[in-house]
Amino acid sequence: MFRDLRWRLLLSYLVVMAAILGLFGTGVYVFFSRSLYRELDKKLQTLAESAIPSLSEVQNKGEQYFEDVNRVSWQDIFNRDRQSVEWFDTEGQLIASKGTLKIALPPRPGFWTIKRLQQNSQIRTFTIPISGNGLNSNSPSIDGFIRVSQSTEEIERIQSQLLWGLGMGAVTTLGLVGVAGFWLTQKAIEPVEQSFGRLKQFTADASHELRGPLTAIKASVDVMRNHPERVHPKDAKKLAAIASATSQMISLTEDLLFLARTDTPGLTVGGEKMTIALDEVLEDLVELFEPFAQEKEVALKYRELAAISIYGDPAQLSRLFSNLIRNAIQYTSSGGKVIVRLMKNNRYAIVSVEDTGIGIAPEELPFVFDRFWRADKARARREGGTGLGLAIAQAIAMRHGGKISVTSRLKMGSCFSVYLPLTTVVTPSLPAKLQREESLQEVRAE
Ligand SMILES: Nc1ncnc2c1ncn2[C@@H]1O[C@H](COP(=O)(O)OP(=O)(O)OP(=O)(O)O)[C@@H](O)[C@H]1O
Ligand SMILES: [Mg+2]
Known part of the structure; x- marks a missing residue:
C-alpha cells in the first residue's frame, strides 16, 4: 500500500518537475530564438540602408557597377557567401544582384521569411522601397527597391544546438530530481507509515484484549440461559439481547483482528497453506x-x-x-x-x-x-x-x-x-x- 503511494508521489513529483522544466526550456528557447532573429533583422536593415545610394548607380551602369567593388559603401558589411543584395526597378524587375542566394519572388517591402523547399532551409529578407530623395516609403514616386537576404541556416544550427543542450539538461535534471525525489518521498512517508503501523497495532491489540472479557461475558450469559429457572421471566428477553450483542461484538473483534493482521506484510495469518x-x-x-x-x-x-x-x-x-x-x-x-x-x-x-x-x-x-x-x-x-x-x-x-x-x-x-x-x-x-x-x-x- 505504501509502496504504491511512494511511487505515485514520486511520479507526480517528476511530472510536476518535467512540466516546470518544459516551461522553462520553452521560455529560454523562444527568448534566444527571438533575439537571434532580431539581431539578423538589424544586420539586414543596416546592409539595406547602406546600399541605398548604390541604386541610382546600378540603374545607370548595370552589372558594370560591380567591377569597381572597392568603391561601394556597403561592401564592408556584406558577406557574399551567406547574404545577397538585389536591386529592382520601379516595376519590381531585377536589375542586378550580388551574392549567392537566389529568390524568384518579386520584391515586397518589409521583413519576410521565405522557405526553400529543396534545401529544406529558410531565407530572411528585407526589402526597402527607394523614393526620389532616398529612404521614404510614404513617397508616391518610387525609384526602385533594394532587397537584402540572408540564409537562416546559422540561426537554425544554433537553435538545434540550444534544443539539444536544453533537452540534455532537462533529462539530467529529471534524473537527479528522481533520485532526490525518491529519498524525499521516503522521508515524507516514513512518519505516516509509522503512525499507520501504530494504528494497526492498536486495532490488533484492542481486538485481542477485548476478546477475553467478551468470551467470559458470553460464557456467563450462556450458563444463565441454560438455567432459565434461575432467571426472572422478565429478564429472559434482556438476557437474549445481551447474548446476541455479545456474539456480534465477538465476531466484530475477530474480524478486526484478522484485518489488522492481514494488513501487516510478512505476518502469516491463519493456518498453513x-x-x-x-x-x-x-x-x-x-x-x-x-x-x-x-x-x-x-x-x-x-x-x-x-x-x-x-x-x-x-x-x-x-x-x-x-x-x-x-x-x-x-x-x-x-x-x-x-x-x-x-x-x-x-x-x-x-x-x-x-x-x-x-x-x-x-x-x-x-x-x-x-x-x-x-x-x-x-x-x-x-x-x-x-x-x-x-x-x-x-x-x-x-x-x-x-x-x-x-x-x-x-x-x-x-x-x-x-x-x-x-x-x-x-x-x-x-x-x-x-x-x-x-x-x-x-x-x-x-
Ligand atoms: N450479494 C449482494 N447483493 C446486494 N448487496 C450486497 C451483496 N453483498 C454485499 N452487499 C452490500 O455490501 C455491503 C457490505 O457487505 P459486507 O459483507 O462487507 O457486510 P455485511 O454483509 O453488511 O456485514 P458482515 O460483516 O456481517 O458480512 C452490505 O451491507 C450490502 O449492502
Ligand atoms: Mg456480509
Missing part, C-alpha cells in the same frame, strides 16, 4: 448454507465447470466463499436464486457467486469492499452485519495472490467473482481434507 480441491470446498459450503437458503426461500445451486485445486489456506478460503454465499442469500428476497460457479481460465481459478437479489447501485459499487461500508445502514444493522465481510473476502483473495470483482444491477442482482492463481492439480492429501473439515466446522460455528 496447502493444495486444496476448490470443488470440494465449494460443494461442502453450499451444503452447509442450504438450510439458511431454505429458511429464506432462496434456491441455492452449485455448478462446477472444472475440478480445480489451488494452493492456499483452507480456513481462509472457506471464510472468503462463505462470506460471499451468506451475502448472496442474505441480500436476495424469497423466490430468488443464488448460483455458485467454479470455472477456470489459463491463469486463474474463478469462483463466482451470482444472485437475483436487491443489487447494488452503480455509484455505490466502488465502496462495497471498504471496511464498515453497508448500502443500507439501518437494515444492515438490524440484520446484525458489521460491514467487514467483503473487506475480509478481499484481503483473503489478495493474500492468495488473487483478486475479487463485482458486477451488479440494482433490483436485478449481483455477481461477485474471485480469481485465484492456479497451481498444478494435485489430489488433496489427507491432512488437507482434515483441515477442510475443521474450517467448515469454524464456518458452521459462526
Whole structure:
C-alpha cells in the first residue's frame, strides 16, 4: 500500500518537475530564438540602408557597377557567401544582384521569411522601397527597391544546438530530481507509515484484549440461559439481547483482528497453506448454507465447470466463499436464486457467486469492499452485519495472490467473482481434507 503511494508521489513529483522544466526550456528557447532573429533583422536593415545610394548607380551602369567593388559603401558589411543584395526597378524587375542566394519572388517591402523547399532551409529578407530623395516609403514616386537576404541556416544550427543542450539538461535534471525525489518521498512517508503501523497495532491489540472479557461475558450469559429457572421471566428477553450483542461484538473483534493482521506484510495469518480441491470446498459450503437458503426461500445451486485445486489456506478460503454465499442469500428476497460457479481460465481459478437479489447501485459499487461500508445502514444493522465481510473476502483473495470483482444491477442482482492463481492439480492429501473439515466446522460455528 505504501509502496504504491511512494511511487505515485514520486511520479507526480517528476511530472510536476518535467512540466516546470518544459516551461522553462520553452521560455529560454523562444527568448534566444527571438533575439537571434532580431539581431539578423538589424544586420539586414543596416546592409539595406547602406546600399541605398548604390541604386541610382546600378540603374545607370548595370552589372558594370560591380567591377569597381572597392568603391561601394556597403561592401564592408556584406558577406557574399551567406547574404545577397538585389536591386529592382520601379516595376519590381531585377536589375542586378550580388551574392549567392537566389529568390524568384518579386520584391515586397518589409521583413519576410521565405522557405526553400529543396534545401529544406529558410531565407530572411528585407526589402526597402527607394523614393526620389532616398529612404521614404510614404513617397508616391518610387525609384526602385533594394532587397537584402540572408540564409537562416546559422540561426537554425544554433537553435538545434540550444534544443539539444536544453533537452540534455532537462533529462539530467529529471534524473537527479528522481533520485532526490525518491529519498524525499521516503522521508515524507516514513512518519505516516509509522503512525499507520501504530494504528494497526492498536486495532490488533484492542481486538485481542477485548476478546477475553467478551468470551467470559458470553460464557456467563450462556450458563444463565441454560438455567432459565434461575432467571426472572422478565429478564429472559434482556438476557437474549445481551447474548446476541455479545456474539456480534465477538465476531466484530475477530474480524478486526484478522484485518489488522492481514494488513501487516510478512505476518502469516491463519493456518498453513496447502493444495486444496476448490470443488470440494465449494460443494461442502453450499451444503452447509442450504438450510439458511431454505429458511429464506432462496434456491441455492452449485455448478462446477472444472475440478480445480489451488494452493492456499483452507480456513481462509472457506471464510472468503462463505462470506460471499451468506451475502448472496442474505441480500436476495424469497423466490430468488443464488448460483455458485467454479470455472477456470489459463491463469486463474474463478469462483463466482451470482444472485437475483436487491443489487447494488452503480455509484455505490466502488465502496462495497471498504471496511464498515453497508448500502443500507439501518437494515444492515438490524440484520446484525458489521460491514467487514467483503473487506475480509478481499484481503483473503489478495493474500492468495488473487483478486475479487463485482458486477451488479440494482433490483436485478449481483455477481461477485474471485480469481485465484492456479497451481498444478494435485489430489488433496489427507491432512488437507482434515483441515477442510475443521474450517467448515469454524464456518458452521459462526
Ligand atoms: N450479494 C449482494 N447483493 C446486494 N448487496 C450486497 C451483496 N453483498 C454485499 N452487499 C452490500 O455490501 C455491503 C457490505 O457487505 P459486507 O459483507 O462487507 O457486510 P455485511 O454483509 O453488511 O456485514 P458482515 O460483516 O456481517 O458480512 C452490505 O451491507 C450490502 O449492502
Ligand atoms: Mg456480509
